[in-house]
Amino acid sequence: MIVVNYLAAAAVFCLGLYAVLTRRNIIKMVMGLSLMEASTYLFVVSVAYRARSTAPVLLNPQDGKTPAELAKGDVADPVLQNFCLTAIVIGVALTAVFLAVAVRVAQHYRTLDADKVRAMRG
């Protein structure tokens, strides 16, 4: 059943790649890159999930419960979730850098069209 998550992640990745390859607007290309990042997060968290597992946060259980009762047998893989957390933080910085480059292109060439920018470059 978790295979469907992998397929959906692949579909979102392909949509982002399509946007990057075919759109002419530079900000739309950056949106495609954001979609590819989002598909990566989905894939990593789906790999971390095991069947009927719960969150790997077992500290401070509520009254009358032990950590083993909270886990109910299995927890998801915390290492991959931490990878995903780091990837989200790096991804927003990466998007900010790309958007800064796009704004500089718009200020310098007075257009956001990638083809026109290439033509003006010569």
Add this chain to the structure above:
Amino acid sequence: MTYAYLVAAVAEIAIAAVLVVRLALGPSISDRIVALNVVSTQAMLAVLLFAAYADRTVYLDVALWLASFSYLGTIVWSRYLERGLL
């Protein structure tokens, strides 16, 4: 009772599918912001119901953040519409 919560969460997300249509074909940006606001509210309800189903209190904070940030985002975007963000 917990299974009823899960079914209700599925139904809330299925209602959000109607709003994604309005998000896709809304003629002006205000329509899209309205639809996005309702999608956030439905997602918050789904998180709350899923937390009650899974019997984990850790999930509840996500619902609180989602609710407060969705309305904050609406106010920010209306300010962007009215005066420009900078």
Add this chain to the structure above:
Amino acid sequence: MRLAFVVLLLAVGLAFSLSGAVGVLRMPDVYTRAQCATKTVTLGTLSVLVALVVGEGPVSNYGGRALIVAVLILVMSPAASHALLRAAYRTGVPMWRGSVVDEPRRMREEQESGR
């Protein structure tokens, strides 16, 4: 007995949410859409939150958090909707053809004709 109450409240909330979503999809302009989104979805949300309070008890973690979210929605939702619609009116989003009342325009025209 409590299960019956919870299921009833969940069903009412889902029905109101569905009607609000259909209204957002089918209404003719942005102002009526936002009216559907604010009133109907707020009522649906509150029904579901009351169902959580009834089902889990008001002093449990879930019920308490549901009460916090309910207060937040009751305070923030009209404010956000008002700000959004004022911005939409000022940026010139058109009204539906059949709408009959446009108070700011009427007041502006009265001011201009009186001067």
Add this chain to the structure above:
Amino acid sequence: MSAFWLLDFVLLALLVASAGVVVWLRNLNGAVMALSAVGVLLTVLFVALGAPDVAHSEVVVGAIALPVLYLVAIGKARTDVTDEEDLGERGEGRRVRR
């Protein structure tokens, strides 16, 4: 197939649909709104897959911070790009001068 997988599948279908809307829309502001919807749906999906901490950062980053970054970039580019066709804003209700 339990109801949990039903929740998972509905969320995945909405996620792919919202991503398609991001690619399909020509209007840049509308595409930003669809990107925010992708962030919100991804948050619910992370909660369902048992990763509440990742969902915390995703709701802040994907639903608020990233659209605000995009809107600032579009607003700054709008002052320089005179061709409105370029920003995909031909059918929009433009700002009323008063």
